[in-house]
Amino acid sequence: MSNITVFGTGSWGTALANVLADNQHDVLMWGKTENTINEINKEHTNSKYLKEITINENIKASTSLKDAVHHSSIFIIAVPTKAIREVAENINQIADGKKVFIHVSKGIEPVTFKRISEMLDESIDSKLNGGIAVLSGPSHAEEVAIKHPTTVSVSSENEEVARLAQDLFMTDYFRVYTNNDLIGIEIGGALKNIIALAAGITDGIGYGDNAKAALITRGLAEITRLGVKMGADPMTFLGLGGIGDLIVTCTSVHSRNWKCGNMLGKGATLDEALEEMNMVVEGVRTTEAAYNLAKEYDVEMPITSGLYRVLFEDYPVSEGVKDLMERDKKSENI
Numbered sequence: 440m441s442n443i444t445v446f447g448t449g450s451w452g453t454a455l456a457n458v459l460a461d462n463q464h465d466v467l468m469w470g471k472t473e474n475t476i477n478e479i480n481k482e483h484t485n486s487k488y489l490k491e492i493t494i495n496e497n498i499k500a501s502t503s504l505k506d507a508v509h510h511s512s513i514f515i516i517a518v519p520t521k522a523i524r525e526v527a528e529n530i531n532q533i534a535d536g537k538k539v540f541i542h543v544s545k546g547i548e549p550v551t552f553k554r555i556s557e558m559l560d561e562s563i564d565s566k567l568n569g570g571i572a573v574l575s576g577p578s579h580a581e582e583v584a585i586k587h588p589t590t591v592s593v594s595s596e597n598e599e600v601a602r603l604a605q606d607l608f609m610t611d612y613f614r615v616y617t618n619n620d621l622i623g624i625e626i627g628g629a630l631k632n633i634i635a636l637a638a639g640i641t642d643g644i645g646y647g648d649n650a651k652a653a654l655i656t657r658g659l660a661e662i663t664r665l666g667v668k669m670g671a672d673p674m675t676f677l678g679l680g681g682i683g684d685l686i687v688t689c690t691s692v693h694s695r696n697w698k699c700g701n702m703l704g705k706g707a708t709l710d711e712a713l714e715e716m717n718m719v720v721e722g723v724r725t726t727e728a729a730y731n732l733a734k735e736y737d738v739e740m741p742i743t744s745g746l747y748r749v750l751f752e753d754y755p756v757s758e759g760v761k762d763l764m765e766r767d768k769k770s771e772n773i
């Protein structure tokens with residue numbers, strides 16, 4: 440059994456810490472918020488992020504980055520994309536030996552267009568970098584925390600690190616596949632949030648299953664178009680990290696991205712919707728990144744472009760839907 444540190448005490452970090460503790464690993468969670476850390480240690484709950492869930496009593500939590508870094512050589516990075524560089528750079532200052540980084544976040548950095556494994560690679564000195572992997576797939580924390588059957592993929596440029604991640608996480612309710620397409624898994628996990636925001640919007644407006652199925656299907660087409668230009672294997676988008684995650688995020692009541700979109704569809708402004716959520720809605724920043732990436736790679740992404748206008752240019756949602764429906768005639772085969 441291994442010592443493992445989970446960086447991030449939000450819903451996903453907490454649910455995954457429980458999975459690892461179920462596998463008898465010695466888990467230390469690190470976070471900045473004193474209240475949450477005390478609550479995890481004393482009450483074995485995390486009421487802000489995962490209501491009504493009991494956290495395994497063997498899990499300890501700390502606000503000390505030093506303790507967190509020295510606890511183990513296996514790090515699970517479970518903070519929002521926006522915080523990845525800061526956390527990784529701080530770890531880099533303290534670490535004194537090789538560490539394996541398994542990140543579970545879903546986003547792309549606007550402006551640089553970097554994937555999370557690339558941000559980690561840039562932030563960690565090569566002498567401290569024992570390998571980087573991503574864990575991604577259809578997996579809401581709320582269901583993993585109550586041990587409902589869940590399947591995910593892990594990917595790394597280093598096959599051994601992917602297999603290590605698979606071994607660490609695999610339980611009878613959390614099934615982990617390896618996948619050799621790091622780019623595809625990271626792009627699929629990031630871009631599905633854009634489509635989930637759009638699905639929330641159409642549900643919020645009051646449209647039905649036809650609209651949602653259209654978004655999932657045509658959303659997958661534009662995710663695949665961009666992903667392939669970025670170097671992904673198109674088949675990855677038919678797997679857990681692609682269509683699997685797209686389905687769960689567009690259809691689940693647990694999805695933060697769907698919920699945010701749903702409020703927008705009902706008439707809230709982006710600021711109002713984000714204010715209402717007390718958890719990260721990754722799709723907002725990812726829409727900005729993907730909108731610019733689509734231009735850079737000269738890829739047509741009509742759903743992403745329409746959502747960009749709604750989120751950042753005050754474009755009415757009803758007009759956004761109309762634009763999508765009234766685009767020039769196309770063949771589905773292209």
Ligand SMILES: NC(=O)C1=CN([C@@H]2O[C@H](COP(=O)(O)OP(=O)(O)OC[C@H]3O[C@@H](n4cnc5c(N)ncnc54)[C@H](O)[C@@H]3O)[C@@H](O)[C@H]2O)C=CC1
Pocket residue numbers: 447448449450451452470471472488517518519520522525526543544545546578579580581717718719721
């Ligand atoms: N919640 C879920 O079901 C799933 C989430 N993810 C991904 O995991 C990542 C984290 O998501 P959640 O746990 O849902 O987020 P969350 O909003 O529940 O929690 C985020 C955590 O990160 C911490 N944090 C934020 N900025 C920080 C900083 N600068 N330094 C240190 N800590 C910081 C917060 O205090 C909080 O503990 C996201 O990229 C999300 O897309 C992936 C799969 C499932």
Ligand SMILES: O=C(CO)COP(=O)(O)O
Pocket residue numbers: 545576577578579632635684687688693694695696697719720721
């Ligand atoms: O990635 C997720 C499920 O696989 C979580 O999605 P949300 O952030 O929209 O809740």
